[in-house]
Amino acid sequence: xxxxxxxxxxxxxxxxxxxxxxxxxxxxxxxxxxxxxxxxxxxxxxxxxxxxxxxxxxxxxxxxxxxxxxxxxxxxxxxxxxxxxxxxxxxxxxxxxxxxxxxxxxxxxxxxxxxxxxxxxxxxxxxxxxxxxxxxxxxxxxxxxxxxxxxxxxxxxxxxxxxxxxxxxxxxxxxxxxxxxxxxxxxxxxxxxxxxxxxxxxxxxxxxxxxxxxxxxxxxxxxxxxxxxxxxxxxxxxxxxxxxxxxxxxxxxxxxxxxxxxxxxxxxxxxxxxxxxxxxxxxxxxxxxxxxxxxxxxxxxxxxxxxxxxxxxxxxxxxxxxxxxxxxxxxxxxxxxxxxxxxxxxxxxxxxxxxxxxxxxxxxxxxxxxxxxxx
Ligand SMILES: Nc1ncnc2c1ncn2[C@@H]1O[C@H](COP(=O)(O)OP(=O)(O)O)[C@@H](O)[C@H]1O
Ligand code: SF4
Ligand SMILES: [Mg+2]
Numbered sequence: 001x002x003x004x005x006x007x008x009x010x011x012x013x014x015x016x017x018x019x020x021x022x023x024x025x026x027x028x029x030x031x032x033x034x035x036x037x038x039x040x041x042x043x044x045x046x047x048x049x050x051x052x053x054x055x056x057x058x059x060x061x062x063x064x065x066x067x068x069x070x071x072x073x074x075x076x077x078x079x080x081x082x083x084x085x086x087x088x089x090x091x092x093x094x095x096x097x098x099x100x101x102x103x104x105x106x107x108x109x110x111x112x113x114x115x116x117x118x119x120x121x122x123x124x125x126x127x128x129x130x131x132x133x134x135x136x137x138x139x140x141x142x143x144x145x146x147x148x149x150x151x152x153x154x155x156x157x158x159x160x161x162x163x164x165x166x167x168x169x170x171x172x173x174x175x176x177x178x179x180x181x182x183x184x185x186x187x188x189x190x191x192x193x194x195x196x197x198x199x200x201x202x203x204x205x206x207x208x209x210x211x212x213x214x215x216x217x218x219x220x221x222x223x224x225x226x227x228x229x230x231x232x233x234x235x236x237x238x239x240x241x242x243x244x245x246x247x248x249x250x251x252x253x254x255x256x257x258x259x260x261x262x263x264x265x266x267x268x269x270x271x272x273x274x275x276x277x278x279x280x281x282x283x284x285x286x287x288x289x290x291x292x293x294x295x296x297x298x299x300x301x302x303x304x305x306x307x308x309x310x311x312x313x314x315x316x317x318x319x320x321x322x323x324x325x326x327x328x329x330x331x332x333x334x335x336x337x338x339x340x341x342x343x344x345x346x347x348x349x350x351x352x353x354x355x356x357x358x359x360x361x362x363x364x365x366x367x368x369x370x371x372x373x374x375x
Contacts, residue, residue, distance in 0.1 A: 011110075
């Protein structure tokens with residue numbers, strides 16, 4: 001797709017998000033930047049624990065609350081102290097660098113329609129969240145209310161944001177039907193009065209997508225929308241997402257650790273490990289000719305049939321990524337992939353690489369990109 005720089009819907013700049021835990025600060029997102037344009041679908045692809053969901057939570061303005069709530073259940077004096085310091089730093093208008101200490105919570109910028117979402121208060125955020133920016137959560141069992149029918153639940157999204165009482169009942173019901181139809185739920189007319197237990201898992205997921213769309217958002221964030229469903233259903237869900245994108249021209253951020261999902265839905269993709277985007281570019285470029293050692297290893301660890309054939313032809317072996325991801329409670333001085341990389345040199349352990357645009361619209365976080373062998 002041709003990217004129009006004038007139509008940036010979301011611009012994430014140097015985003016950082018740290019949780020508290022009993023073991024100390026969890027460095028979930030370590031300075032991530034990317035843009036999503038109108039009508040564009042951008043994927044975040046990477047291993048479990050890489051920080052993808054934390055980015056979604058940060059954009060939605062939910063990171064701090066979730067993280068605080070989680071840490072208060074495991075509360076110890078140190079986590080309380082760190083959050084208190086964060087509050088103090090905010091009051092003084094200081095970042096953690098200016099404050100002189102790593103602190104929990106979100107920092108950086110999340111630009112949406114000319115405003116930095118990280119500077120808005122709860123009331124302003126609530127207006128945007130669920131209407132202009134919507135979220136399709138992972139897994140459905142917890143997300144839908146089993147006691148209320150899907151027509152009511154989908155309509156509720158619109159009512160909740162109708163603060164000026166502008167909507168009429170018939171308008172809402174019409175939109176509900178149209179939207180459930182858009183995600184290809186069969187027999188909507190008959191089934192809209194049914195409750196979630198009467199729907200299959202894949203149908204539930206499409207109801208959630210409908211709920212995320214009914215307000216005609218500018219941006220939809222979908223977090224692992226096809227995990228926990230079988231391959232046939234994955235196809236239907238992805239299909240529904242594609243139809244919706246074409247119809248509504250919305251920007252989408254799609255989070256997944258599944259290469260097929262990313263390949264079939266995203267125009268561009270950022271590959272993530274250890275809280276960093278290590279490679280970002282056109283999906284086709286990144287998945288077919290990956291430039292970063294992590295992307296190569298990650299794709300190799302779960303190869304497509306075509307890749308398996310190529311690997312065999314070259315007499316190579318399929319292998320997983322050696323070793324474990326770095327401990328997120330430890331601050332890393334160098335490259336986040338250094339301990340697992342076949343191409344590591346001293347510089348990689350000493351200095352974090354710059355995130356560089358090495359070709360037009362193609363970014364890499366690696367000291368040695370230019371010296372690596374062809375893929
Ligand atoms: N509420 C939380 N409190 C503490 N640590 C968390 C919390 N949520 C996630 N983490 C940690 O933050 C890191 C990033 O997690 P997450 O954003 O969920 O990654 P992904 O979605 O890529 O799997 C992981 O190390 C994870 O264990
Ligand atoms: S910077 Fe070094 S360790 Fe990191 S991916 Fe590049 S070559 Fe490997
Ligand atoms: Mg996740």
